Amino acid sequence: MNDFYKDALTALVFFIGLLGFVSGEFIISSALFATAAISSNVNVNRKRSKPGKIA
Template identity: 65%
Template sequence: MNNYYKDILTGAVFLLGLFGFISGEFIISSTLFATAAIASNVNMNRKQDDDGHVACEQ
């Protein structure tokens, strides 16, 4: 899975968390926000390890 699909998946999880928060499902939305944050951080650290520095583009 390349970075484009990972970014789409992270964005989708974030939007689902936002929708869950608006609808009142606070536990589910908290879990989805945490999942999106961890996935984003892991992806950023992986990019940093590959290049030796943080970059938003490849």
């Protein structure tokens, strides 16, 4: 999976979390926001680290 699809999936999860928050599903939206934040941080850290180097 290339970077565009990972970023698009993260944005989609964030947007669904936003819709869930607006509709009143606070527990589900919190879980979706957390998933989007964690996946975004994992993607950023993978892009920064050099191949073969242990971070």
